Every structure is written in C-alpha cells, then in structure tokens.
Amino acid sequence: MIDIDSSKELYIFLFSINQGIVLGLLYDAYRAMRKIFKPKKVLGIVEDLLLWVIITFVVFIFLLRYLNGVFRAFVFIGFIIGAFFYLKILSYFIFPIIFKTFELIFYFISEIIEIISYPFRATVNIFKKGKDKNKKMFSSFLHETKKYLKIISKKK
Template identity: 40%
Template sequence: MEIDIMKDFMSFGVSILIGMSIGMFYDFYRVFRRFSKPSKVMSYIEDLLFWMIICFIFFILLIKLTGGVLRGFVFIAALVGILFYMFFLSKIVYSLFYHIFRLILNLLSEIINVIANPFKKSIGFIKAKIKKIFLLIRVFFKEVGKYKKIISRKK
C-alpha cells in the first residue's frame, strides 16, 4: 500500500474548509434562531435537524475524501477548521448574517405592507358599514320590543 502524502495533505486542507463551513452554517443557524424565536419543542426539532445536516455533511466528507475510511487527521482538521472559524471569523460573519436577515425581513415587511394597505383600508370601511347595520338591527329589535310590550298590555 503506497502512502500518497499529497492526497492526505489535500484531504487535510479540505477538512479544514469543511470545518469552517460547518462553523458558518452554525452562525447562520444562530441568526435564524434569533429571528424565529422557536418554542421549546420546535427548538428541539430544529436542533435535531441541524445536527442531522452536520452529520450528513461530515459523512459525505468522509466518503469523498477518504473513501469512507475513518482517518484521525480528517476529524482533527475539521475540528481545527471549526475552532479557527469560531475564534477568528464568527463575529464578523454572524454580524453580516444578522444584518442581511434584518434587511430581508424589513424588505419583506415593507412589501407586505404595500400590498396589504389597500385591503386594510377596504376592510376598515367594510367593518364600519357592518357595525352600522348591526346597530340599526339592534335598535330596530329594541323598538319592536317596546311596541310589543305596549300592544300586549292593551289586550
């Protein structure tokens, strides 16, 4: 069995990049959680889904890089990549993701307001008219009740 140092070195570098990608995905997930504010049960489900995706990515990494052979340096390199990302890049990328999310949500909010505004005004107009109709019906039955008492007394 021949040892291919260059292939192992490339696998090490790719594993570091995958580790950094996992760290970036984690920051994206943190920002998503900050904006979505999930319930406790939904939080558990999201965490499970997150870790399933991470395991899938890492499994694909092992299959592509080492042919499915568990190599210690691949795990170490991925851990180095994650730690490098978390210590040096996480604050910048998290801030960037946060501002992008906020910008997208503000933009969507404005679009929804522009689309919904005519409907809000028409719904408000319709509600006012329906209130007047119910008020007239209530007054009508109140008056009918008065006359019913008067008619029933004469007998």
C-alpha cells in the same frame, strides 16, 4: 479499505479544514437566526436538531464524495481545526455582518408582506366597520317594524 496517496490525503485534510470553516459559518448563521427570532423552548430544541441534521448531512456527503464513506481521523481533526479557527478568529468579525444582513433581509420581507397584505387587511376592516353599521341599521329597522306592528295591531 481505499488506498489514498499522501498528496490526496493532504488535499482532503485541507478541504476538511475548509468544510469545518463552512460548518462554523453555518453555526453563526444559526446563532443569528436564534438571536433575531428568540424561539421558545420546544422550537429551539427542534431548531437544534435541524442544525445537527444539516451538519451530519454535510459531513456525510463529504465522506461519501472524497473517501467513499470511510471515516478517517485526519478528516475529523480537519473539521475540528476549521471550526475552531472560524469560531475563535473569524466569527468575531463575520457574525455581526451575518446578523445585520439577516436583520435587513427579514425587515424587507416583513415590509413586503405588509404591503401585499394591506388590501386584505383594509377589506377586513371595512367589513368590520360595515358590520357595526349594518347592525345599527338592522336594529333600527327592527325597532321601526315593532312600532309599525303595534300601530297595526291597535287598529284591529
């Protein structure tokens, strides 16, 4: 067991509260993404699992870095206090900002993709239209060829 003095325990406790706030912020970002994309049931389950893996990773790294992997109750309490503080007080003000920011980011990304993909879509449309014209031209050619073959076969 590792010995930690009281001042370091207080520092670790306050930092675990801070990490709880960060986890609350991460959860709000996750909520905003779900609100924007509205995933289906299976994808939602995968996203939930991914969120919990990330949260577990953050807590694990915190424990390794500051407590050599030893789990202490005051750290757990600090995480809960920080997350509770964030979700009950700060989330009310910060979630709309996160949501609007993500909406703007995804809007700009979709516009950039739209601009970049335009030449490819235009090329596909030209080939689709050209395909119809080629089909008409080919059927007209076949029709004329049949007429010509009939004329030739009658002469023999």
